Amino acid sequence: MSKNVASFPASNDEEEVKDTGGVAGKRLLSLLQRVETLEQEKTALADDIKEVYAEAKGTGFDVKAMRRLIKLRKMEPEKRREEDEILELYKSAIGMV
Amino acid sequence: MSKNVASFPASNDEEEVKDTGGVAGKRLLSLLQRVETLEQEKTALADDIKEVYAEAKGTGFDVKAMRRLIKLRKMEPEKRREEDEILELYKSAIGMV
């Protein structure tokens, strides 16, 4: 059995290559479409975000500063945790359990 | 009121935003929160997509090839051809068969 065929999963018999457009093809297409749908929704959300920024800009806010703030706010919690962790890391690194 | 105000990072005193920026500070915070909510939803969708790929992989599909396929389906046929042509031109320029 060739490598290529082996990479085409949904068949257990020797019909793989002929199965083009068949069951495995339908399954593949279905998966691709699910991904594509989700990506559309994701794009829609990205657009919503843009709208919020546009609105903000329209009322005088600094969009660039806002983006940086969003980023910092996201980092804040984990940052704090990491900071508190560092000495512990040194200890564990040198085997001071 | 909300925990949102309390989560305002640069603040040991939850009144600081209002004190500093007054109405604009409240408005800013509201905008940031709207963005953050949308970004959470976006992340959730990204996770869903990953799951689909994981499922595909679990049933034997080649995820890398699937990604290439998604990309091709999304790409304008015209543009695809152009890019390939440049690549071929460069190949022949350096004597790459």
Place this chain on the structure above:
Amino acid sequence: MSKNVASFPASNDEEEVKDTGGVAGKRLLSLLQRVETLEQEKTALADDIKEVYAEAKGTGFDVKAMRRLIKLRKMEPEKRREEDEILELYKSAIGMV
């Protein structure tokens, strides 16, 4: 002049396509080789780093903890700066220059 030709730079006359393997081809190849050489050196350094970790592991250190430490140490300076910056960002975001 076709789009493809336009993307092949080192010719000012109508010899572009025929120049395959010519001056522009040599120039292109030279650039590619420079990149490839640099990438080799980069890979060599990556290997050196691996060796250090291997040595550390061999003398009983916790490599995973070391990696996290490296990461944290790198983040430390910028982190501090950002933290001090956040209120300023809020101010600029709301136009309190």
Place this chain on the structure above:
Amino acid sequence: MSKNVASFPASNDEEEVKDTGGVAGKRLLSLLQRVETLEQEKTALADDIKEVYAEAKGTGFDVKAMRRLIKLRKMEPEKRREEDEILELYKSAIGMV
């Protein structure tokens, strides 16, 4: 002695490492610094690479195509063919011309 100790991050007291881990602490610090030096050099090379691409771009080359080319040159011809074959198989499976 060295400024390295002073740069030890989790420390308000530069003797803390030695106090905490003794000899192992000093050894650990030395290892971390070796790694950090190597990483700096690696970053410098990455910058050099960027410069080459910038230069290429400045003389009219298509950087994106160059990157694809570098990748192809690095890739085993065999593997390249295999991946393309899987892609073609998938295409025909979903009826993509």
Place this chain on the structure above:
DNA sequence: ACCGTGGTTAGCTTTC
């Protein structure tokens, strides 16, 4: 309209 920057995603390497 272009350039530069920043964010996101994919691929690779290494580890368990």
Place this chain on the structure above:
DNA sequence: GAAAGCTAACCACGGT
């Protein structure tokens, strides 16, 4: 062999 972390390419946004 799977999972995670790291790195690098791609893309999209904002500013000039």
